[in-house]
Amino acid sequence: MLGRRGKLREVNQVPPGLSVEHLVFGYGRRQVLDDVSFSVGNGRFCALLGPNGAGKTTLFSLLTGLIRTRVGQIEVCGVDMTRSPRDALAHMGIVFQQTTLDLDLSVRRNLSYYAALRGLHGRDANRRIDVALERMGLADRAKDRARDLNGGHRRRTEIARALMHQPDILLLDEPTVGLDPQSRAGITDYVHDLCSDEGLTVLWATHLVDEVRPDDDLVVLHHGRVLANGTAADVMQGQPLNEVFLTMTGQPA
Numbered sequence: 001m002l003g004r005r006g007k008l009r010e011v012n013q014v015p016p017g018l019s020v021e022h023l024v025f026g027y028g029r030r031q032v033l034d035d036v037s038f039s040v041g042n043g044r045f046c047a048l049l050g051p052n053g054a055g056k057t058t059l060f061s062l063l064t065g066l067i068r069t070r071v072g073q074i075e076v077c078g079v080d081m082t083r084s085p086r087d088a089l090a091h092m093g094i095v096f097q098q099t100t101l102d103l104d105l106s107v108r109r110n111l112s113y114y115a116a117l118r119g120l121h122g123r124d125a126n127r128r129i130d131v132a133l134e135r136m137g138l139a140d141r142a143k144d145r146a147r148d149l150n151g152g153h154r155r156r157t158e159i160a161r162a163l164m165h166q167p168d169i170l171l172l173d174e175p176t177v178g179l180d181p182q183s184r185a186g187i188t189d190y191v192h193d194l195c196s197d198e199g200l201t202v203l204w205a206t207h208l209v210d211e212v213r214p215d216d217d218l219v220v221l222h223h224g225r226v227l228a229n230g231t232a233a234d235v236m237q238g239q240p241l242n243e244v245f246l247t248m249t250g251q252p253a
């Protein structure tokens with residue numbers, strides 16, 4: 001009994017992949033995030049859904065330490081982002097909205113430079129690159145220049161790169177922007193599979209409701225405020241998500 005209780009306590013104490021509490025941020029006097037709070041449980045896919053200008057990218061910039069605020073708290077796997085940004089970032093893989101590949105380098109070279117930045121070298125780095133490329137179905141494109149890949153494959157390369165240091169949580173800021181429907185569906189499916197099959201925690205920013213599944217967690221952000229937070233099914237209450245979103249925000253998705 002004792003052991004059992006001890007184990008239960010231990011399980012309950014595991015911090016969530018991401019916890020955001022009472023975050024406030026403005027550019028000058030213009031407030032862009034207003035008391036934003038939510039958390040993403042370990043191994044969960046959380047969609048951060050908001051129309052243009054909702055504050056998604058600003059929130060990502062705070063989560064990834066590109067900008068700071070004095071109001072509110074961010075914890076990544078229990079590590080405080082303000083006090084220990086390096087440790088917090090070590091838990092994170094990040095795919096930014098704008099592509100950050102060097103288009104003149106090969107796919108493999110893009111990954112190996114990133115590996116070096118993460119302190120990975122030699123055989124270990126090569127093994128991780130092979131695994132990451134295989135996982136993303138890019139093994140046969142390793143020698144191609146990033147410039148010669150289509151948009152979907154460039155995104156796959158960025159996701160492969162973001163996963164190389166085996167993060168606990170993957171953050172993606174509108175990763176399907178500019179992709180055709182097939183590539184969009186492929187990447188959305190793939191990242192959902194990473195959650196269900198490998199227990200990765202995901203925060204996926206989007207303004208497209210068809211990327212959200214009923215079992216996902218959902219945070220609806222509008223004008224910097226959280227309008228809804230729960231499983232997508234709970235938020236939808238049996239209605240189509242595009243109608244719910246339109247009612248909440250006054251904007252089609």
Ligand SMILES: Nc1ncnc2c1ncn2[C@@H]1O[C@H](COP(=O)(O)OP(=O)(O)OP(=O)(O)O)[C@@H](O)[C@H]1O
Pocket residue numbers: 027032050051052053054055056057058059207
């Ligand atoms: N550097 C900046 N200086 C001033 N205002 C900014 C800056 N960056 C963003 N904003 C404003 O902050 C608000 C939120 O922008 P943000 O880019 O975070 O939203 P978003 O949800 O990511 O939008 P999108 O889907 O269009 O990328 C917008 O009104 C935007 O104009």
